[in-house]
Amino acid sequence: MKATLKDIAEHLNVSVSTVSRVINGKGRVGKETRERVLEAIKELNYQPNEIARSLKRQSSRTIGVIVPDISNAFYANIIKGIEKVARENEKSIIVCNSDENITLEEEYVQLLAQKQVIGLIVASVGGNAEVFKQYRQHGLPIVFIDNLPKIEDNYDFVAIDNYKASYKLAEHLIEQGYRKFAIITGPLNQSTASERQEGFIKCLKDNGIEINYKFIASGEFKLESGYSIMKKWLKGIDKPMALFAANNFIAYGAIKAINEEGLKIPEDIAVVCFDAVDVTGLIKPQITSVNQPAFDIGTIAANIIIRKEKNKKVKAYEKVILEPDMAINESSLLKK
Amino acid sequence: MKATLKDIAEHLNVSVSTVSRVINGKGRVGKETRERVLEAIKELNYQPNEIARSLKRQSSRTIGVIVPDISNAFYANIIKGIEKVARENEKSIIVCNSDENITLEEEYVQLLAQKQVIGLIVASVGGNAEVFKQYRQHGLPIVFIDNLPKIEDNYDFVAIDNYKASYKLAEHLIEQGYRKFAIITGPLNQSTASERQEGFIKCLKDNGIEINYKFIASGEFKLESGYSIMKKWLKGIDKPMALFAANNFIAYGAIKAINEEGLKIPEDIAVVCFDAVDVTGLIKPQITSVNQPAFDIGTIAANIIIRKEKNKKVKAYEKVILEPDMAINESSLLKK
DNA sequence: TACGTTGGTGTTAACGTTTGCGCAAATTGT
DNA sequence: ACAATTTGCGCAAACGTTAACACCAACGTA
Incomplete structure (x- = not known):
């Protein structure tokens, strides 16, 4: 079906290696032969077999x-x-x-x-x-x-630098006056999850802010995790004032929960996260985010x-x- | 570096074909030999070379x-x-x-x-x-x-069925009471753009609604197209009342323009489009859309x-x- | 005249597989 | 006990390339 080097070679009565040389531009080939080969390649719509090449070339x-x-x-x-x-x-x-x-x-x-x-x-x-x-x-x-x-x-x-980035997010929130923090991360065996959590906590400690361990949770990097964890927290009497979500989907889920509970962002609760780039420009509220x-x-x-x-x-x-x-x-x- | 069939064969003093047969489970191989081969495969961490296989198998x-x-x-x-x-x-x-x-x-x-x-x-x-x-x-x-x-x-x-889908979008808008329509499509040499436009227009015609050709534009399937075209229209005195955007990005751009001009969706102008699935659930307004x-x-x-x-x-x-x-x-x- | 050079080409052996074929040994049936 | 079958395995060709090598002819040079 598909043309091979051999087909072209036979078609022109030359050897395969000559054709190969033309194609790869390596080695010597007579001018006239080269042209005949080039022509035949077009005529037969030859496409080099990349599999064979790969095998040969290793x-x-x-x-x-x-x-x-x-x-x-x-x-x-x-x-x-x-x-x-x-x-x-x-x-x-x-x-x-x-x-x-x-x-x-x-x-x-x-x-x-x-x-x-x-x-x-x-x-x-x-x-x-x-x-x-x-x-x-x-x-x-x-x-x-x-x-x-x-x-x-x-x-x-x-x-x-996930650690540093989270540290900066925490700094920003502190500067804005927030003091009561919550963290939702992803699976802690992933460095992206653990480093972000650690960087954020370190900043709180450096600023003498008490860590509220009941508002630190590790879920999956998914919308559902953010939603369900936030929902649970918001049902309690004691609510966090600022949330750090370790990625965009967690944040989206959390915001959904916050909206459902009728709370205002950022007045009642602030949200910051990673990677919340919004190509549509239409997401409300626009989220403070570390953009990788x-x-x-x-x-x-x-x-x-x-x-x-x-x-x-x-x-x-x-x-x-x-x-x-x-x-x-x-x-x-x-x-x- | 990497182990090949040959390596395994030599290691066990059998032929390559025997090893191959074990791997593919084809042909006859003695029980004891099979086990020895399987063992060697593990030991040498043999991975079949898919390139060679592909070549052979065509x-x-x-x-x-x-x-x-x-x-x-x-x-x-x-x-x-x-x-x-x-x-x-x-x-x-x-x-x-x-x-x-x-x-x-x-x-x-x-x-x-x-x-x-x-x-x-x-x-x-x-x-x-x-x-x-x-x-x-x-x-x-x-x-x-x-x-x-x-x-x-x-x-x-x-x-x-793009034609039918656009027809339905138009029907919906008409039913909502809109009468003055605008269309922004993609490149008209693409069937996705032309069919959507045609389906929408056909519905308008079927309902005896006048087609306002100055509000039909073809751009790219991109945010910038939606934005610039809509912006231009909104600068005029005569404004459309309902926009059909041929895909999500065009709609996002148009909405951005509408927001900037201080108009309200859907009171001042409605927007419908294709493929505006919102995984975040946070896009405001939520857009009426044909979801493929x-x-x-x-x-x-x-x-x-x-x-x-x-x-x-x-x-x-x-x-x-x-x-x-x-x-x-x-x-x-x-x-x- | 003989001899190196060089340009053009073909021959051949790989690359790592799969698989049809054939052969010897083992097993079965009569 | 001998033929017929089955089992286990090796040999070798092939898939489409590339590249080292060898060969021949034509040429320039001493």
Whole structure:
């Protein structure tokens, strides 16, 4: 059906290697032959078989990417960043959705390894990196983004400074006059959840503010978690005055609960979180949020992979921690 | 570095084919040998080279997907649907972002064809399907989703009935008492844009409502288009009373303009559109919208590919037009 | 005349699999 | 006890490429 090198070669009565040389522009080929080959390629609509090439070259020219949720704009933008760098370097990417599921994530790691990807970029939902260990040992470069699983030896990692970012959010709330705080984080085995919580608490301690442990909860990074936890708290007599949600979905859920209880943001209760970028511009209230440079995280991670593949012998590990950027909005602004 | 069949074979003093047979569970292998092989596979952490397999099998077990924008939740959900079916059938997917760019789209088609995908699912941004023609001829199954490029012969296609959906939106607005309409669509060479416009206009005509052509504009499917076009209209003395935006981003932009001009939705002007699903639940006003079953579109499209690959001889083409589903919200509700 | 050079091309061996074929040994049936 | 069958396994070809190597012809140079 599809034309192969052999078809072209036979069609022109030359050898396959001659055709191959024309296509790759390597080695010598007579001018006239070259033109005849080029013509035949067009005529037969020849497309090189990338699978065969990959096998021969021992490189798939493909980067594997695993994220928890592709429909989350944060991850979608990371993917776009990766894709840009990949394109520039004539690589392509395979994206897998772990659906926040550690088992699925592991399956995908295996799948991608079998597909001989040149490297893996993973926003892992796992707490440790045991699974990744053996693949690394066998020479598969792995770059973690966003969440950093615990692992003994070195690793490549790209993320923002979650600790510092949360610290700054707390500072902002204190400055606005809030004193009674609540925290809803994600699964604490994920560094994104634990570091954000720790940074926030540290700031409270540094400012001599009492930590109210009954208003610290760990759920999933999902709307439902934010909603149900906040709902429960608001049913009590003692209510928090300012909420720190560890990601956007938790915040959305919490705000929904707050609205339902008829409370006002930010007068009755303030809300701050991570990653609440609003492409529509229509979300009310606009939320104070640390906005991660998702696209950049993607490009940086991809560049690490590219560099590693060019330089296979060098076994250096890069840890890139970006400065957080905070957008202050009405959800936490008491003073004008 | 990585272990191959040969490594295992040598390690055990058996032939490669024996090892291969154990792995694939095909052909006869003695019980004891099988166990020894299985053990060695674990010990050496053998992972089958999927590239070599694909070459030999003449199938990459991979579905290619091209969408205009992965960070649009609509496409992200389509991808999730495709991925689900792919997983169930032991296939994987490669997702490409055409960025609403027809040139990039064509590049990706070629790339995916070279990667020997078993089929292509494309939400094309092009007006015609010339590029796809030759690939189809060479036996590559192609399923169009969402937008249907013009093409002479048959094709596989999955989408909702855009014409009918827009007709229903118009009906709803008329029923609410609106009489002066504006339309902002996307590029008219895309069926998604033209059909939506036509369906809406047809309903107006059927109801004897005058078409105000100065309030019909075609831009891009982007926020900026909705914003600038609406802004211009609102600067005039004669203003429309109800807007039909052909997709969510156009609507967001238009609403931004409406808000800036201090007009009230839906009292001064109503807004309806396509695909304004709000995962946050916080967008104000909540928009009346035709919500496409994105996930289903994905699963259906993927199933078509799967079927085609099982049944290569059969050359049937499927056209699946789903019934539209409309969510009526405050952005168009005058009466209580 | 002979000899290096170089341009153009074909031959061949890989890359890691899968699989049809064949052969010897083991098992079964008569 | 001998044929017929079954079982277990190796051999080798193939999938579509690439690239090291070798070869021949034509040419320039000593």
